[in-house]
Structures are given as C-alpha cells and as structure tokens.
Amino acid sequence: MGLFSLTVAGAGFMLIGAYESLSSSMSSSPVNHQITKSAIEKNPKGQSLIYIGITVFSFLFIIDSLISLFNAIDSKDTIGYALQLQVLAIAALFLLYSILGLLSKFSSSVLFPSSILNLVLLFAFVEEFLLYYLQRKDTSGIENRYFDLLLVPISICVLSTILELKSSSKSNNYARLARGVGLILQGTWFVQMGISFYTNMIVHGCSLHERSRGDYTIKCKGHPEYHRARGIATLQFNCHLALLVVMVTSAYSIMAKKNGGRDDFMRYKPLGAEMQQMEINGHFTLDSDEDEIQEEENVTEEKSTRVEVGVNGYGSHE
Numbered sequence: 001m002g003l004f005s006l007t008v009a010g011a012g013f014m015l016i017g018a019y020e021s022l023s024s025s026m027s028s029s030p031v032n033h034q035i036t037k038s039a040i041e042k043n044p045k046g047q048s049l050i051y052i053g054i055t056v057f058s059f060l061f062i063i064d065s066l067i068s069l070f071n072a073i074d075s076k077d078t079i080g081y082a083l084q085l086q087v088l089a090i091a092a093l094f095l096l097y098s099i100l101g102l103l104s105k106f107s108s109s110v111l112f113p114s115s116i117l118n119l120v121l122l123f124a125f126v127e128e129f130l131l132y133y134l135q136r137k138d139t140s141g142i143e144n145r146y147f148d149l150l151l152v153p154i155s156i157c158v159l160s161t162i163l164e165l166k167s168s169s170k171s172n173n174y175a176r177l178a179r180g181v182g183l184i185l186q187g188t189w190f191v192q193m194g195i196s197f198y199t200n201m202i203v204h205g206c207s208l209h210e211r212s213r214g215d216y217t218i219k220c221k222g223h224p225e226y227h228r229a230r231g232i233a234t235l236q237f238n239c240h241l242a243l244l245v246v247m248v249t250s251a252y253s254i255m256a257k258k259n260g261g262r263d264d265f266m267r268y269k270p271l272g273a274e275m276q277q278m279e280i281n282g283h284f285t286l287d288s289d290e291d292e293i294q295e296e297e298n299v300t301e302e303k304s305t306r307v308e309v310g311v312n313g314y315g316s317h318e
Contacts, residue, residue, distance in 0.1 A: 008060065017183025051099075094124050104117070146189075146192075152237075196236070202218070207219065
C-alpha cells in the first residue's frame with residue numbers, strides 16, 4: 001500500500017474513532033443525556049456526519065485497492081491480486097454500512113433499523129479480522145507480527161459491535177466508546193506499520209521486498225535479526241497502547257468535568273461527619289464485642305459486691 005496509503009488509512013481510522021468516542025461519551029453523560037438526545041433528534045445531519053466520513057474513507061480505500069489490483073495484474077502477482085479482492089470486499093461492506101445509514105437519516109421512505117446497520121458493520125470487522133489472521137504469504141516475514149498485533153484492536157471492534165447488538169440504549173454508548181477506542185488504536189498501528197515498513201526506522205539487517213504494490217514481505221539476514229524485529233514490534237505496540245490509555249483517561253476526565261460527571265463524586269460525605277452525627281443522635285460508639293462483654297462482667301461483679309456488703313451490714317445492725 002505504501003507509506004502514504006497507510007498513513008491516510010490510519011488518520012481516517014483515528015478520526016472516525018475519536019468522533020465516535022466523543023459522541024458516545026457525551027450521550028452517556030447523566031447531566032446532558034436528555035439534552036444530547038433532543039439535539040440529535042432535531043439535527044440529524046450532525047449524527048450523519050460519521051456516515052459521511054465512513055463513505056469518503058471507504059471510497060479512498062476502494063480507489064487505493066483498485067490501483068494495487070491493476071499493479072498486481074501488471075506484475076503477474078496472483079497473490080497480490082487475490083489480496084486486493086479481499087480488501088475491496090471489506091471496503092464495500094463499510095461503504096454499504098455508511099450508505100444505508102445515510103439513507104435512513106435523510107430519506108423518510110427508507111428506514112433501516114440500527115440492528116441491521118450494526119450487523120453489516122459486524123460482518124465488515126469480522127472479514128477484516130480474517131484478512132489479517134489468515135494472511136501468511138511468507139511465514140517468516142516480520143510483517144506477520146505486525147498483523148497479529150493488529151488483531152487486538154480489530155477484536156475490540158468486533159466484541160463491542162456484538163455487545164451493541166445485544167445491549168440496551170444506555171449500554172450502547174459504552175459499546176460505541178469501546179469501538180471508538182479500538183478504531184483509534186487500529187489507526188495508530190496502521191501509521192506505525194507504514195513507518196516501520198517503508199522507512200529506515202526498522203531493525204538493521206531487515207529489508208522490505210515487494211512483489212507488487214499490495215504484496216510485500218520483510219526479510220531479515222538471520223535469526224537474531226528476526227527475533228529482535230519481533231521484540232521491537234511488540235514493544236512498539238505496548239507503547240501505542242499505553243499512550244492510548246493516557247489519552248482516553250485524560251479526555252474522559254475533561255469530559256466528565258465539563259458535563260457534570262463530577263457531581264457523582266460530590267455526593268460523597270466524609271465518614272467522620274457521619275460518625276459525629278450518629279454520636280450526637282444515638283450515642284453511637286465503635287466499641288467492639290469484647291469491650292461489651294468485659295463491661296457486662298464488671299457490672300455483674302459490682303452487683304455481687306453490693307449484695308455481700310448489704311448482707312454483712314444487716315447482720316451487724318442486729
């Protein structure tokens with residue numbers, strides 16, 4: 001695909017994921033839930049912005065795949081030709097999802113329920129998962145390690161879409177948030193693959209070998225280079241994941257503060273104030289059971305002592 005294609009693909013995934021994560025976070029806010037819902041109903045164009053973005057993004061994927069397809073035909077690369085047909089099928093499913101969504105928003109005569117749209121989206125993610133899971137052109141190629149790590153964000157998108165199909169409207173927001181995070185991670189990893197494959201920022205002793213525009217493999221000189229390259233790929237993915245966690249938690253904190261999520265924490269009252277109030281009203285103490293038993297024994301001994309004193313005093317009086 002090339003550095004430019006992978007960078008554009010990663011940027012598209014990140015933008016769509018960020019939009020979906022932010023919109024789902026605002027919709028799930030307890031303060032602005034009704035406001036957001038009424039605003040969406042009054043302004044369907046704002047909700048359909050995500051469908052427009054996916055439509056443009058899918059068209060770019062189809063154009064790039066067609067260019068790679070013709071390049072594979074010219075190079076007589078049958079494997080590259082078959083791979084681009086799979087990419088075209090995945091891009092067509094995403095395009096179908098976006099077109100059906102746009103028709104549902106702008107046409108009153110055509111209405112597709114959200115379950116149908118999510119089912120089409122689920123098929124697209126599953127096919128994308130199978131593409132990278134089964135892609136083993138060269139079993140020893142370093143690119144396979146990057147493809148295996150790419151399965152993690154794709155799996156997040158698959159699971160979140162399944163949960164959205166089964167869950168309620170409130171839980172849908174959390175499923176969309178998880179899918180948005182998966183799309184962002186998928187986008188950053190696409191950019192990382194482009195940088196690692198098509199620049200000098202790769203392990204020394206490894207190089208890219210292209211059969212056609214969409215069919216390539218990364219070969220290394222020996223076993224130490226292969227081992228080091230796989231380790232660096234895992235380290236890069238961990239860095240991407242850690243950066244994403246920091247960004248998501250920071251963004252969620254800012255959104256919660258602006259949208260009133262801080263009110264839930266303000267309802268907390270210190271335990272000391274509660275204990276003081278109970279002590280004033282009900283003379284509540286934190287004595288243990290052992291202290292109560294010891295206190296009862298002391299009272300019993302005191303009563304027995306008083307009885308003995310009373311008996312002795314009565315006898316002396318007579």
